[in-house]
Amino acid sequence: MNAVEMKGITKRFPGIVANDRVNLTVKQGEIHALLGENGAGKSTLMNILFGLYQPDEGEIFIREKKTEITGPNIAGELGIGMVHQHFMLVDPFTVTENIILGSEPTQNGMIDQRKAEKEVQAISDRYGLKVDPRAKIRDISVGMQQRVEILKTLYRGADILIFDEPTAVLAPKEIDELIVIMENLVKEGKTIIFITHKLKEIMRICDAVTIIRQGKFIGRVDVADTDESRLASMMVGRDVSFTVDKKPAQPKETVLSIRNLRVKNSRGVDAVRGLDMEIKAGEIVGLAGVDGNGQSELIEAITGLKSAHKGEIVLNGKAITNLKPKAITHRGVGHIPEDRHRRGLVLDFSIGENMVLQTFDQKPFAKGWTLQYPQIFKHAKRLIKEFDVRTPDIHTPARALSGGNQQKGIIAREVDRDPDFLIAAQPTRGLDVGAIEGIHRRLIEQRDKGKAILLMSLELEEVWQLADRIAVIYEGKIAGWVDPATTTEEEIGLLMAGGQVGTEVSS
């Protein structure tokens, strides 16, 4: 039986056709991947299935019965639940409160807290979704927050579950746990639609794939009959290379050295606890680790966004510890920030203006008190062309660009300033294979030009492919250095979890 069948779905937004006659057929009890690049229209299609949008054309059948899904309520009644990519959780509420919101068990008009907690516990035990029903969302890990999202749908009796890019925010170990959960759910008779652009995950757990590209239906294939590169070319529309082409690194003099660095996190607790590190010109040092082990604080301290209360950061022989971010930037640090929306771009400024966020007050972009827009735009046009940023023009607000093109813009800006040391934090987060390929190539190119690069990524795969040396961070310290050419997943995994491994790699 088909759990879901969407036929010829078309959805138009002002100026864009987000879905153009898209078909989706999902069989009962399968894990079905919905594959497409960012902006291909996956989320639109799923928002239609979940009742948040109404299609302009097309028909939807749930369990072979034609239906109109006019709101999330109706979707809920039909047993459709969505695990959102950007978690739909109320931070100050408890786990239980988030799960029962909108369908609260009551007694005499009051919320029956005890009954609610019991029910949550029961579902959590049944599907192996470990949560603390009384903990507040803001106090629990990302992995647990996601389990709460799944529980929300199960609590409402959903048996068709939409997972919107669920692995994007998870560490490798959490991804493994999620996969076990998904397999459990299918065993219990649930059907899963898995939105993703990660081919490995599709090959690993999915039964079938529907591919859409630029809003159009490309095809439906069984996973057993395909492979990663075929999926990739269907998704992107051209052949894609997966391996990063690079020559061995030729490291030269030390560019950045960090000694005994200590940095507090936003709650006032030491997140970086006496960290030492050296990065040389012409090498990429990969920083691997489970999210929340001090990676963000380390990068914020290097870039001056957070102050270090102990230790020293030296760039090209001069201390830059706790200088103003602007001073650090001008001494030769480039930063591709982890959160490109919050720190990489001013979203409401044009992409052209975003190209001079650090240099707007210098010649030739400024003369005395005034900005020289002709110069700024000339500069922006050059960068956009050189780095292939796809934008209608330079006056388009950064917000309107796709994630990949926003990231290309940031990289263009940072690389063009020609810094000696470049930080790339999660540079390909949320991007699709086509864009990832391009960004990886840029980073290698910068390395070969003799830049020192620190690559922080929660994707172990990415660190592995790009880095010349890997530093594993655990609880604010480098737990060990490994050589990507010889290390194993077990070795890194052990270091990431705080275990001890003997080998030091010298370079």
Place this chain on the structure above:
Amino acid sequence: MINSLTDILATTILYMTPLLLTAMGGLFSERSGVVNIGLEGLMTIGAFTAVITTLETHNPWLGLIAAMIAGMLFSIPHAVASITFKADQVVSGVAINFLALGVAVYLVKALYEGAGQTPDVQEVLRKMPIPGLEKIPVIGPALFDVFPTTYLAFIIVFIGYFVLYRTPFGMRLRAVGEHPQAAETMGVNVYRMRYTGVIISGALAGLGGASLSIAIGSQFSESTIAGQGFIALAALIFGKWHPFGALGASAFFGFAVALALKGQLIGLTNYVPSEALSMLPYILTILALAGFVGRAEAPAAIGKPFETGGR
């Protein structure tokens, strides 16, 4: 000395009442995610309506009810502008303030041959002593021989707490103020919750205004409210958007007024000029509204218009 303490305490309770009622109103609006800087105007219209109704019907209780209804009606434009049309909530609230004051003052002039104020209401609300309790030294006269609106204010604090933190309605209201998209995906009607929050704020602010014009005072003029709505908003912020916080903060502001009025009883004015004491609530209000206090505790989605299916 005991008498002076009683006097100061009684004055505190007296002046905190309109603040508390209005702050509780603001609580419902802001917890649902809608900034309500129009509380001042809603109080104004409540104070005006209470006086007019009581003058006409000779029944202050009808005056209270009419004030609540007027407050609800005047809050609707704010709700429509900021929820349905996603206008800037501060601008819309300010518009309510001007509109309410303009309408009230105009109607006073129109009804009373160009006078700047209404005639005195004879049938104002009277203090209601609670037999027995009022005899307790110091706190008896201050707490248990007060206007009915004061009892009402305290009861509303407890009801408000119960509704917000113990009922599905309250949980949904708070969820809508923190993360409306999350609430929507759970089937909560964000628009309806926000409208409800704003309209409740109109009712309670109207009541707050009435407590000034037909209990503490006995007429309405342009200067009846004189910034009390803004002080109530500040009390809400100082009180961290919580009913008991609002209670404490209103008491604190009431105390500041009491010090200004009764400071000489305890010799305070020998050290601080009474004008400085009078300024105290307003200075605290500026600090609160300018964001020096309490912003971190605000509902996360406050002031942000909600769009279905947005992120």
